[in-house]
Amino acid sequence: MNSNVIFSNDVPSRLLQAINDLKPGRVFILADNNTAAIARQLGIPSASLITISDGDDHKNLDSLTHIWSELQAGGATRHSLLVCVGGGMVTDIGGFAADTFKRGIPFINVPTSLLGAVDAAVGGKTGFNFHNLKNEIGAFAPAHTVIISSCFLTSLPHTEFLSGFAEMIKHALLSGEPQLSELLNANLASFDPEHMLQLIRASVTVKQQIVSQDPTETGLRKALNLGHTVGHAFESFALSRGKPVPHGYAVAWGLVTELVLSHMRFGFPTTILHQVADFISHNYGPFLITCDDYDSLLQLMTHDKKSLYGEINCTLLSQCGQPHTDVTLSPDEVSAALDIYRDLLHI
Numbered sequence: 001m002n003s004n005v006i007f008s009n010d011v012p013s014r015l016l017q018a019i020n021d022l023k024p025g026r027v028f029i030l031a032d033n034n035t036a037a038i039a040r041q042l043g044i045p046s047a048s049l050i051t052i053s054d055g056d057d058h059k060n061l062d063s064l065t066h067i068w069s070e071l072q073a074g075g076a077t078r079h080s081l082l083v084c085v086g087g088g089m090v091t092d093i094g095g096f097a098a099d100t101f102k103r104g105i106p107f108i109n110v111p112t113s114l115l116g117a118v119d120a121a122v123g124g125k126t127g128f129n130f131h132n133l134k135n136e137i138g139a140f141a142p143a144h145t146v147i148i149s150s151c152f153l154t155s156l157p158h159t160e161f162l163s164g165f166a167e168m169i170k171h172a173l174l175s176g177e178p179q180l181s182e183l184l185n186a187n188l189a190s191f192d193p194e195h196m197l198q199l200i201r202a203s204v205t206v207k208q209q210i211v212s213q214d215p216t217e218t219g220l221r222k223a224l225n226l227g228h229t230v231g232h233a234f235e236s237f238a239l240s241r242g243k244p245v246p247h248g249y250a251v252a253w254g255l256v257t258e259l260v261l262s263h264m265r266f267g268f269p270t271t272i273l274h275q276v277a278d279f280i281s282h283n284y285g286p287f288l289i290t291c292d293d294y295d296s297l298l299q300l301m302t303h304d305k306k307s308l309y310g311e312i313n314c315t316l317l318s319q320c321g322q323p324h325t326d327v328t329l330s331p332d333e334v335s336a337a338l339d340i341y342r343d344l345l346h347i
């Protein structure tokens with residue numbers, strides 16, 4: 001179930017080595033229209049490039065059919081290899097396409113976005129959106145190898161960078177205070193690629209340690225849902241208002257609210273709550289809500305797909321690194337936390 005995860009900013013040579021180790025027949029590369037240029041620069045000899053349109057709207061059955069068709073037309077066999085070069089959208093749908101083509105061909109992930117590097121490309125979840133439901137169809141299918149670098153981040157739009165950084169804050173909260181303070185003190189405007197690679201490595205290690213103990217999400221893996229019960233509600237609410245927000249931004253605001261809940265339920269330290277809230281307020285701005293929006297948000301939280309019995313279900317923390325999964329919350333508690341979230345983000 002485990003992938004070979006390599007951290008390196010010398011991607012072309014590490015990728016060539018990984019391909020040579022696998023000794024595949026034909027090699028196919030999957031990219032979206034933004035990452036195709038990166039894929040070409042990797043210089044994989046005699047590989048066929050399959051391109052799909054970028055954006056989560058295209059993580060759909062049409063793109064999947066296109067990938068399968070291109071594999072088939074290109075003469076792919078069970079000994080072929082798919083290299084997925086892109087953000088989480090490409091690695092999610094590419095991993096699923098590979099896992100299902102001829103009952104499964106190996107694939108290598110080369111994440112090019114920060115969110116892809118710290119979250120989507122590792123952990124074995126693949127899939128695509130179906131009938132307007134996110135990740136409705138999918139499989140647990142780990143990449144053979146994942147090559148994680150920071151060298152592609154220079155061309156990544158800043159909002160996409162921040163979106164991935166929120167997941168790093170989540171991982172740091174699940175790890176411990178030293179990792180968190182390193183992130184909160186990082187200079188996001190300009191960073192050294194090797195230092196960023198170290199931060200990414202620490203972040204991925206948190207996810208790997210959790211996933212290795214619970215690969216199919218029956219217990220501890222739910223800790224990775226920190227910030228996401230409220231975050232998903234913010235994300236869906238924003239979408240319903242016709243003003244979508246990036247996933248990681250919604251997670252950032254969700255983290256603030258869930259740290260408030262963590263304090264209310266488990267005495268999570270207020271000093272850390274304030275540090276995180278200040279960082280998020282400064283870098284992400286506020287997600288504007290009023291108390292008239294609470295009913296809609298609570299409805300969305302009770303319909304979250306992680307909620308089994310129509311209750312509001314969260315992962316909370318008593319300390320950094322001490323998660324409590326499957327905490328059931330009352331609507332009154334969440335409303336009180338949303339009041340404090342609005343205070344903390346100066347709304």
Ligand SMILES: NC(=O)c1ccc[n+]([C@@H]2O[C@H](COP(=O)([O-])OP(=O)(O)OC[C@H]3O[C@@H](n4cnc5c(N)ncnc54)[C@H](O)[C@@H]3O)[C@@H](O)[C@H]2O)c1
Pocket residue numbers: 032033034035054055056059086087088089090092112113114115116119120121122123124125126135152153154155156157160163
């Ligand atoms: N499998 C998992 O465990 C898991 C975990 C988290 C998220 N996800 C999935 O990941 C996806 C989100 O990932 P994402 O944020 O990377 O989105 P994405 O793949 O849609 O990338 C965001 C945008 O950035 C562009 N891009 C990527 N790398 C670039 C680069 N180096 N330079 C310039 N542009 C670049 C993409 O073309 C796209 O337009 C969602 O589909 C989500 O469901 C999966």
Ligand SMILES: [Zn+2]
Pocket residue numbers: 167228247251
């Ligand atoms: Zn997330």
